[in-house]
Amino acid sequence: MNLGETMTRPVTTARPAMAALILLLGALLLAGCSGGGQTAPRASGEKTLHAGSTTHFSAETMDPASEWDSWYLIYYGIVETLFRVGDDLTPEPWLAAGAERVDDRTWKVTLNDGIEFSNGEAVDAAAVKAAWERTLERNPRGMETLPCEGLAAEGNTLTIRTREAVPSLENALCDPLLCVYYVGDDVDYARETPGTGPYMMREFEAESHIVMGPNEHYWRGTPKLSEVRLTCFSDDNAITMAMQNGEIDAVAMPSASTLATLARDGDGDYRVSRKTTSRADFICMNMTHPVIQNAAVRTAVAYCIDRDGYADVVCQGNATPSWGVYSRTLPFGGTEGLRVTVDRCDVAAAARVLEEAGITDTDGDGVRELDGAPVELDLYTCTSYERFVQIADDLQSRLAQAGIRLRIVPTDYFLEDKGTWAEDDPDMTLDSSAMAPTGDPAYFARTHFVTGASANYGGYSNGEVDALVARLDETFDEDERNGIARRIAQVVLNDNPCVFFSNPDATVLSTSAVSGLDVAPSEYYFVTVDTDVA
Incomplete structure (x- = not known):
């Protein structure tokens, strides 16, 4: 995830030890903000979640096949996978109803019925095959994730033939790189890729922010928010002050100093969710x-x-x-x-x-x-x-x-x-x-x-x-x-x-009004269909 050009701060010389630095950092944090992400005003009457992060909202494109962008799109709630990682780090069926091992190199995966992409197109085995073939061709991690020899689609049944035995295939099907997305001649993948998640992109600026609206075709319930805004912040001072000022409702993976400052100054108004990863x-x-x-x-x-x-x-x-x-x-x-x-x-x-x-x-x-x-x-x-x-x-x-x-x-x-x-x-x-x-x-x-x-x-x-x-x-x-x-x-x-x-640890900090943000041991999930703001 390339966040831009090298900063111009000069190469440093030896500095004092860690404990003194923490005290200095705390003083600087209270002194004020040195800049941050661009926050947009909330539209009147809309039920909006605005979350910030210095590290976790930095997609370069909307293309699931590009570099590590599939991870961001899973985190945003735009795309999904056939299996999903549970809190015990074991795979659970998701878009798929289940998987059957035919032999050491052959698996049959059955999809759930009635799933659609955000553009209304049906999700069947052929759609999964098209998405994976595109990803495997374009991303060098593809064959490491799924050493695929061939895919066959018939209705809602996808047959996977691998080059060698893959004992952990259900685990691999949880990997964001194998997410399912719509493939078509009219798709500008870098800007907007239709997925199966609860939200879809409305506005996107690489490594800056994304604005999302509900996917009206979502298959597991109705998204509760009319808008989700995820903003990248340049530093921890900026994101801490944005939370204090009410510009954002939640912080994904806050730093220790952000957690400490908000916990001290929040008077119980903030909720911290944490899981070991x-x-x-x-x-x-x-x-x-x-x-x-x-x-x-x-x-x-x-x-x-x-x-x-x-x-x-x-x-x-x-x-x-x-x-x-x-x-x-x-x-x-x-x-x-x-x-x-x-x-x-x-x-x-x-x-x-x-x-x-x-x-x-x-x-x-x-x-x-x-x-x-x-x-x-x-x-x-x-x-x-x-x-x-x-x-x-x-x-x-x-x-x-x-x-x-x-x-x-x-x-x-x-x-x-x-x-x-x-x-x-x-x-x-x-x-x-x-x-x-x-x-x-x-x-x-x-x-x-x-x-x-x-x-x-x-x-x-x-x-x-x-x-x-x-x-x-x-x-x-x-x-x-x-x-x-x-x-x-x-x-x-x-x-x-x-x-x-x-x-x-994986940590999410939010106001007490926010619910339904996922803090997953896999670190794959954040915005869900249950995410809500009271």
């Missing part, structure tokens, strides 16, 4: 860079991340420290049975690892040298995530004490496509991702750890991981799948291509 905040290493290829450097970085301070201070208790790969809420997550390579924040240990690897400060300037050159790293961080700005500053200070110079490169976009990575060519990036939003243990590994995978931007490659993921993709027994996922986690911990340091 599979999401992880992590640092992704660029394994193609010589300095990063040095295992001691990667280990030193891992030792200098204050996981406990991040969860307790920066996130103010709305996150859990991570020392493994997968969240401990998952059956294959946590660190039990794994050999954890880094189990504490310890600058002295980081310095010792570097010293033992022969990475020393020979000229006494405070920066160690590797192969005769100073050990200097660039860390790209998206300023839309307040918590990332703070952890970057703290990491910079700790790495400086260990003898590594860290340059923070602030951006107003995430580096989450190969083109942006190739252009910016970072040493490291701060990122956040749902690790198992459909409950499938292969979900993240398949796209991020496998050699050459679509989201393996750092160029990580390990033949054992590749083989384990391939085995995971052909194993049906759940206990065996969980065991394979833990083996993958151990190899990744050993190699350290990514440092997973926190598992944040």
Whole structure:
């Protein structure tokens, strides 16, 4: 989700530690707003929900096949999938009435009767086939999500033939990339794609805002709102003040400082909904860079991340420290049975690892040298995530004490496509991702750890991981799948291509008048047919 051009804030130098920064941030937050999204006035007499976010309303197009835009369209309530992820992270039938496994490579999916797109066209198996074929052709994640060999449509029955066994097919059918949308010659997909969700687009400006109206053809009841406005805000100060001023009714994924300020000043007028997810905040290493290829450097970085301070201070208790790969809420997550390579924040240990690897400060300037050159790293961080700005500053200070110079490169976009990575060519990036939003243990590994995978931007490659993921993709027994996922986690911990340091909660804050907004462990859903404003 490219949010624009790189910000012009200069590369920073070492800063004070985290606790002081939090106090300063609180003072700045009370001082006022530095800008925000464009909020439109509510139309007289309309029942309108106006929600804001700094991170979750940033679709670049209305095309479900483009990049990650299907995720936004699911979140907005515009498109839906054949199956849906329940609160226990297991798949439940949705547009589909059910799925039957014919053999290891063949599934028959039966659709519910009477579903229509927002343009009134019928949703049958042929319509699903057309949507998927278009998506699989255009999106590089398509075949990773569904390794499809062929689709056959007959009435409301869709037959799926896969290239190999797909034990988790029902999980895959929950993925927003496999959403169902209308395909026709007259559709401008980038601007308006008819879907089956409770709302449809009326006005859209990329990475700015979307205005939606009810889908009169919705199949699961009547939407309660006449209008939904979702606005992107540039920073947390702006969105906090917008909530205080009554410009918006809800905030999706508010920052810790926004939560704290509104909880303090709201006098009980705000409702906070929170659920544990599979999401992880992590640092992704660029394994193609010589300095990063040095295992001691990667280990030193891992030792200098204050996981406990991040969860307790920066996130103010709305996150859990991570020392493994997968969240401990998952059956294959946590660190039990794994050999954890880094189990504490310890600058002295980081310095010792570097010293033992022969990475020393020979000229006494405070920066160690590797192969005769100073050990200097660039860390790209998206300023839309307040918590990332703070952890970057703290990491910079700790790495400086260990003898590594860290340059923070602030951006107003995430580096989450190969083109942006190739252009910016970072040493490291701060990122956040749902690790198992459909409950499938292969979900993240398949796209991020496998050699050459679509989201393996750092160029990580390990033949054992590749083989384990391939085995995971052909194993049906759940206990065996969980065991394979833990083996993958151990190899990744050993190699350290990514440092997973926190598992944040999914949170929605709203006024007491708002109801029916979904806070889903999958993070796929937000606006629903039941969303209402009293």
